[in-house]
Amino acid sequence: AQSVTQLGSHVSVSEGALVLLRCNYSSSVPPYLFWYVQYPNQGLQLLLKYTTGATLVKGINGFEAEFKKSETSFHLTKPSAHMSDAAEYFCAVSNSNSGYALNFGKGTSLLVTP
Amino acid sequence: DTEVTQTPKHLVMGMTNKKSLKCEQHMGHRAMYWYKQKAKKPPELMFVYSYEKLSINESVPSRFSPECPNSSLLNLHLHALQPEDSALYLCASSQDRGRSNEQFFGPGTRLTVL
Numbered sequence: 001a002q003s004v005t006q007l008g009s010h011v012s013v014s015e016g017a018l019v020l021l022r023c024n025y026s027s028s029v030p031p032y033l034f035w036y037v038q039y040p041n042q043g044l045q046l047l048l049k050y051t052t053g054a055t056l057v058k059g060i061n062g063f064e065a066e067f068k069k070s071e072t073s074f075h076l077t078k079p080s081a082h083m084s085d086a087a088e089y090f091c092a093v094s095n096s097n098s099g100y101a102l103n104f105g106k107g108t109s110l111l112v113t114p
Numbered sequence: 115d116t117e118v119t120q121t122p123k124h125l126v127m128g129m130t131n132k133k134s135l136k137c138e139q140h141m142g143h144r145a146m147y148w149y150k151q152k153a154k155k156p157p158e159l160m161f162v163y164s165y166e167k168l169s170i171n172e173s174v175p176s177r178f179s180p181e182c183p184n185s186s187l188l189n190l191h192l193h194a195l196q197p198e199d200s201a202l203y204l205c206a207s208s209q210d211r212g213r214s215n216e217q218f219f220g221p222g223t224r225l226t227v228l
Contacts, residue, residue: 034216043118043204043219044157090156100211101170104156 002027004093006105014113019063019078021108023091026072033074034092034102035065044090050074061085086112117141118220120205126226129195135223137188137205143218145211146188148180149204151222157204163188164211195227 007022025031032051036044048059055067065076074091091105118139127133137146145164149157162170163182171180177199179191188205202222208215 036219041222041224043120043221044206045219046216049216100215101159101162102217107154107156109154 002031002093002095002098002103004091004103004105006089006091006108008108009106010109010111012111012113013081015083016080019076019081019085019110021076021089021091021110023065023074023076023105024072025074025091025093027093027095029095029097032094032100033065033067034094035059035063035074035076036090036092036104038088038090038107040087047076047089081110081112083112083114086110118205118207118218120203120220120223122223123221124224124226126228127192127195128228129197131195132191132193134192135190135203135205135225137190137207137220138186139207139218140186141207141209141218142185143207143209144185145208145215146182147206147208147217148188148190149206151202151204153201161190162211169211192225195225197227200225200227 003026005024034049035047038044047063048057050057050067058064063078090107092102094100121136148160151157160174161180166182177194181189204222205220206217208217
């Protein structure tokens with residue numbers, strides 16, 4: 001079985017501050033990990049993904065995430081928040097046992113204040 | 115072209131109506147997906163088509179009937195829906211169902227069942 005836990009359903013940061021969205025996963029086989037962003041009334045857009053290789057993954061819009069196997073974590077960070085980063089963020093995991101179907105976390109709503 | 119299109123954007127239907135949702139991609143992807151997303155919740159997988167064959171049905175009620183006429187097109191036929199079926203229906207596609215293939219999402223159809 002595989003699952004994802006996103007700590008904090010709501011996160012609020014000031015514009016220019018560090019963004020940290022937490023994701024922990026559970027997987028009995030090597031996982032593939034994804035972060036998606038969803039703006040209001042839109043579909044999901046891939047920010048970044050980890051499959052194999054380098055554990056620090058850089059994505060779009062200045063986001064990055066680090067795969068830490070020992071901590072079973074894949075936290076999403078951005079050094080400086082912009083107002084346009086306000087959205088819903090979903091962490092997702094897939095693996096061979098699930099036929100590579102995505103299993104999403106419950107999501108974290110990011111609020112950016114001026 | 116890295117776009118998944120969905121029509122219509124909005125749909126309001128009565129419980130006795132029959133309607134269809136349409137999804138199209140021209141990226142040459144061979145896996146296509148239907149998700150249901152309720153407000154403030156993550157997407158829930160409904161169906162997966164791989165090479166135009168239904169490969170996953172997540173115990174979805176028979177009032178939802180998927181169809182994949184060709185590799186670019188995915189339909190979801192709706193009949194005798196219930197008000198609790200009101201949600202955002204998202205279509206996605208990926209190159210295939212392999213391990214690292216990211217899913218590209220459409221903007222969704224907002225369905226309201228009266």
